Amino acid sequence: MDISTEHYRTLFLSDWHLGLHGIKSAELLAFLETHDAETIYLVGDIIDQWVLGRSWSWNDDCDNILRNLMRKSERGTKIVYIPGNHDDSFRSWADTSINGITIQREAVHTTADGRRLWVIHGDEFDLFMQHSRLLCHIGHFGCQLLMKLNRPVAWVRRRLGLKPWSLAVAARRALQKSSKTYRRFARTITDEARRLGYNGVVCGHIHRAEFRLINGVEYWNDGDWVDSCTATVEAMDGTMNTLHYTTDSSTVERLRQRALVYPKEQTNGPPINHPPLLFKEVLP
Numbered sequence: 132m133d134i135s136t137e138h139y140r141t142l143f144l145s146d147w148h149l150g151l152h153g154i155k156s157a158e159l160l161a162f163l164e165t166h167d168a169e170t171i172y173l174v175g176d177i178i179d180q181w182v183l184g185r186s187w188s189w190n191d192d193c194d195n196i197l198r199n200l201m202r203k204s205e206r207g208t209k210i211v212y213i214p215g216n217h218d219d220s221f222r223s224w225a226d227t228s229i230n231g232i233t234i235q236r237e238a239v240h241t242t243a244d245g246r247r248l249w250v251i252h253g254d255e256f257d258l259f260m261q262h263s264r265l266l267c268h269i270g271h272f273g274c275q276l277l278m279k280l281n282r283p284v285a286w287v288r289r290r291l292g293l294k295p296w297s298l299a300v301a302a303r304r305a306l307q308k309s310s311k312t313y314r315r316f317a318r319t320i321t322d323e324a325r326r327l328g329y330n331g332v333v334c335g336h337i338h339r340a341e342f343r344l345i346n347g348v349e350y351w352n353d354g355d356w357v358d359s360c361t362a363t364v365e366a367m368d369g370t371m372n373t374l375h376y377t378t379d380s381s382t383v384e385r386l387r388q389r390a391l392v393y394p395k396e397q398t399n400g401p402p403i404n405h406p407p408l409l410f411k412e413v414l415p
């Protein structure tokens with residue numbers, strides 16, 4: 132049985148953190164295998180360059196996620212990559228293009244019904260980040276530690292058939308709730324969007340998918356694929372929505388297996404030599 136694909140005018144996705152251990156790479160691959168769009172914005176933190184050396188975690192799914200993007204690009208999807216703070220070395224590549232994927236510092240998206248949306252990762256508006264990169268790095272390692280501690284808990288919960296629960300997510304939520312800077316994030320970013328004359332802003336960075344109308348300015352956060360599997364989508368008529376991707380694990384597994392054989396299947400006609408995967412080579 133074939134699994135159908137959903138078509139959108141635009142997909143906004145961010146915070147994949149490829150290379151970090153424990154991310155939802157299988158779910159992300161399944162999502163990309165079943166969702167297509169005229170334009171895809173990768174709104175930052177796609178590759179996690181902060182993960183160094185030993186803890187670098189790169190699997191076939193990560194490779195196939197990048198292959199999926201390249202295949203979409205070859206078939207005519209416009210892909211715009213806006214680096215975030217975890218992949219900020221790509222910011223110096225702004226205004227270049229790799230395999231048809233354009234790298235930009237920011238973008239302006241016009242919806243089908245003519246609204247102008249500012250597309251940025253958002254760390255520029257994270258005052259905490261701006262003032263303490265060191266604390267952010269500590270937070271990052273703390274988060275990874277919590278994810279490790281959570282593994283036995285997750286195992287027990289799986290055994291008992293309980294819903295997955297993440298210590299790292301719970302801790303981050305608590306931190307976000309208590310932190311003024313996080314509460315201020317949406318306000319600051321929409322203030323700036325209004326000042327620049329946009330109808331709204333699409334961003335990521337804080338790993339919480341959300342839509343809010345703040346003083347008449349649309350605030351769309353597309354969430355993340357570290358724990359929440361979320362995206363902001365635009366339908367052909369300009370209607371936008373927050374998507375929480377869920378599917379059963381057997382579908383995820385089937386799509387993973389299908390993606391694994393793709394490169395070998397493409398042998399009708401001249402063989403396609405997949406380019407060596409750039410990111411694997413650049414990073415440890």
Ligand SMILES: [Mn+2]
Pocket residue numbers: 175176215216217252254335336337
């Ligand atoms: Mn970020």
